[in-house]
Amino acid sequence: xxxxxxxxVATSVGVAAVVGVKAQTAGAPRSALAGGVPTGDQGPxxxxxxxxxxxxxxxxxxxxSAHGSFTGSAIGTQYGTVQVRAVIEDxxxxxxxxxxxxxxxARSGQIDSFALPVLKSEALAAQSxxxxxxxxxxxxxxxxxxxxxxxxxAAGR
Amino acid sequence: MTAVRTAVxxxxxxxxxxxxxxxxxxxxxxxxxxxxxxxxxxxxxVFSPFRADSPISRIRDGRLPLADLDGHPHGVEILEVVDLxxxxxxxxxxxxxxxxxxxxxxxDPCGVVKGWSAERASAMLAAHGVDRHxxxxxxxVRLRGGGRVPDEMAAGExxxxxxxxxxxxxxxxxxxxxxxxxTEGAVATSGTAERGAHIWNPASGRPATGLTQVTxxxxxxxxxxxxxxxxxxxxxxxxxxxxxxLDDLAARSGYQxxxxxxxxxxxxxxxxxAFAQVxxxxxxxAVPAASAAAAARAGRG
Numbered sequence: 001x002x003x004x005x006x007x008x009v010a011t012s013v014g015v016a017a018v019v020g021v022k023a024q025t026a027g028a029p030r031s032a033l034a035g036g037v038p039t040g041d042q043g044p045x046x047x048x049x050x051x052x053x054x055x056x057x058x059x060x061x062x063x064x065s066a067h068g069s070f071t072g073s074a075i076g077t078q079y080g081t082v083q084v085r086a087v088i089e090d091x092x093x094x095x096x097x098x099x100x101x102x103x104x105x106a107r108s109g110q111i112d113s114f115a116l117p118v119l120k121s122e123a124l125a126a127q128s129x130x131x132x133x134x135x136x137x138x139x140x141x142x143x144x145x146x147x148x149x150x151x152x153x154a155a156g157r
Numbered sequence: 158m159t160a161v162r163t164a165v166x167x168x169x170x171x172x173x174x175x176x177x178x179x180x181x182x183x184x185x186x187x188x189x190x191x192x193x194x195x196x197x198x199x200x201x202x203v204f205s206p207f208r209a210d211s212p213i214s215r216i217r218d219g220r221l222p223l224a225d226l227d228g229h230p231h232g233v234e235i236l237e238v239v240d241l242x243x244x245x246x247x248x249x250x251x252x253x254x255x256x257x258x259x260x261x262x263x264x265d266p267c268g269v270v271k272g273w274s275a276e277r278a279s280a281m282l283a284a285h286g287v288d289r290h291x292x293x294x295x296x297x298v299r300l301r302g303g304g305r306v307p308d309e310m311a312a313g314e315x316x317x318x319x320x321x322x323x324x325x326x327x328x329x330x331x332x333x334x335x336x337x338x339x340t341e342g343a344v345a346t347s348g349t350a351e352r353g354a355h356i357w358n359p360a361s362g363r364p365a366t367g368l369t370q371v372t373x374x375x376x377x378x379x380x381x382x383x384x385x386x387x388x389x390x391x392x393x394x395x396x397x398x399x400x401x402x403l404d405d406l407a408a409r410s411g412y413q414x415x416x417x418x419x420x421x422x423x424x425x426x427x428x429x430x431a432f433a434q435v436x437x438x439x440x441x442x443a444v445p446a447a448s449a450a451a452a453a454r455a456g457r458g
Contacts, residue, residue: 131336132161132176136325137348137370138271138295144165144172148323148331149293153163153174 162186166194169201169271171295173278177287178303189285193278193292200274203231204238206265217263238266238273245269245383249402252394253387268390272297272345272382279378291320298322299378302340316340327370328421335415337429343378347371347385348417367392368399368416374429375412384412392416400424 069087134149144150161176162183175190205211212231215221223239226232242255258265275294279301282290289303302317319338326334327348337344348370371392373385384406392399396418403414407426415425 130321131323131333132320133174133291133293133298133300134296134323134325134333135293135298135344135346135372136296137327137346138171138297141167141170141172144167144295146330147172148325148333149174149296150165150172153165153176 164190164194166197168194168197169205169295170207171271173197173275173295174293175282175290176293177282177290181287181289185286189282189287192285193281196278196281197274197294200234200270203234204266204270204274206267213264213266217265238270241269241273241379241383242266245387248384249387249391252391252399252402253383254390268347268386269379269383271295272343273379275299275382276343276378289317294378296325297343297345297378297382299343300339300341304340322374324372324415325370327417334417334423335429337374339374342374342376343381344372344374345378345381345385346373347382347389366419367394367396369419370417371399371403372415373403373406373412374414375410380410381412384414388414388416 067089131152134147134152136147136149139147139149160179162179162181164175164186166173173194175193177186202208203211204213206213206217208214212221212229212235216223216235221229223236226235229235242253245253246255253268255266255268256262256264258267271294275292275297276299278294279290279292279299282288282292283301288301290301292299300320300322302319304317317340319340322337322339322344323333324335324337324344324346326332348368349366368389371385371388373381373388375381375384384403388399388403391402400416403416403426407413407428411428413426413428415423415429417423
């Protein structure tokens with residue numbers, strides 16, 4: 001199973017992003033941007049919202065002035081625990097910093113180091129495609145939290 | 158894009174997202190949203206096969222014969238869905254069969270209820286004054302442009318700006334396969350990416366797995382959703398037959414479609430060629446790499 005999932009968790013007060021990968025242990029924080037460097041907290045942390053249970057009704061509107069970094073909760077995936085931080089500048093997702101991911105197992109680690117930057121650039125590309133809505137296979141209520149649509153809803157685009 | 162108001166509620170086991178321009182009065186928006194979400198919650202109670210005592214569960218196990226629906230509080234709506242299922246069964250030459258879902262086979266209209274009810278919820282939003290909006294029912298989308306009909310428009314009045322609908326790439330989660338500009342209409346997608354193989358192929362008595370994803374776009378979400386589901390079911394028997402059917406559908410009804418197969422190959426009806434060949438979410442140089450990655454995944458999987 002090599003599925004890698006980009007997860008964007010929307011809440012009414014912030015945006016937290018979670019990247020699900022083959023993860024076994026925590027690694028050092030690093031930017032998912034190739035060559036990125038670890039960053040410290042620069043803004044408010046998002047609430048610890050898990051993706052395992054359906055979120056309550058959300059009515060979100062993130063002003064275009066939204067700014068800061070939002071730390072997602074540590075999410076247990078079938079491959080282990082992952083956690084990332086989303087950096088929002090002027091209402092746009094500009095970076096995804098990986099706080100926890102696997103660095104164990106040569107094969108798994110190799111996939112991670114390849115998959116994370118690729119996923120990241122794709123997520124940003126989707127945003128730059130300037131879309132209003134996403135049509136796709138019906139997500140579950142829990143799966144919605146990991147969907148691109150959830151990110152659009154949270155950003156109020 | 159212009160700023161929008163958004164609201165999300167979890168209904169029917171998925172998330173229903175609503176977006177409208179932020180020029181809409183907040184109270185108007187809230188009232189309209191409440192009405193639409195309330196309606197969808199009610200539909201869920203009536204049509205859920207996961208609720209043991211829902212009318213649909215009782216129809217499925219024989220406790221509620223269709224003949225008894227006259228006078229039933231939701232009889233009119235249920236019969237409308239039954240008629241829709243019958244029309245889709247005929248249209249798809251039996252590939253979509255709401256009466257042969259599961260093992261043992263039974264009546265389950267799940268494949269059409271979400272699109273059908275979202276179409277009605279969207280009409281409610283317009284009736285409440287939110288005439289320009291997007292209603293996304295777990296990936297099945299109804300869009301309204303809010304423009305006046307051409308006869309009423311003043312000379313030189315600009316057409317409403319189309320909404321931009323991203324189609325998910327089932328092989329690259331979080332990325333977009335194509336973008337369809339839609340002012341008024343529906344875009345429905347059925348696929349295996351989120352819930353696995355869950356669309357029944359009555360011919361084999363097994364879940365349909367011939368295609369990974371089918372997107373259908375046209376005026377009404379009720380039909381677009383039904384056609385997408387039917388094509389997924391049909392592809393369980395023969396992908397070529399599903400494509401021939403979608404091709405014919407586009408020619409006779411105008412409903413256009415785009416499919417993705419398990420190794421990432423795409424196919425589209427003639428009306429979408431211009432959109433499907435533009436890799437919107439990727440730079441030109443990234444396309445071969447992405448395709449290679451998809452092929453590698455398929456090969457290793």
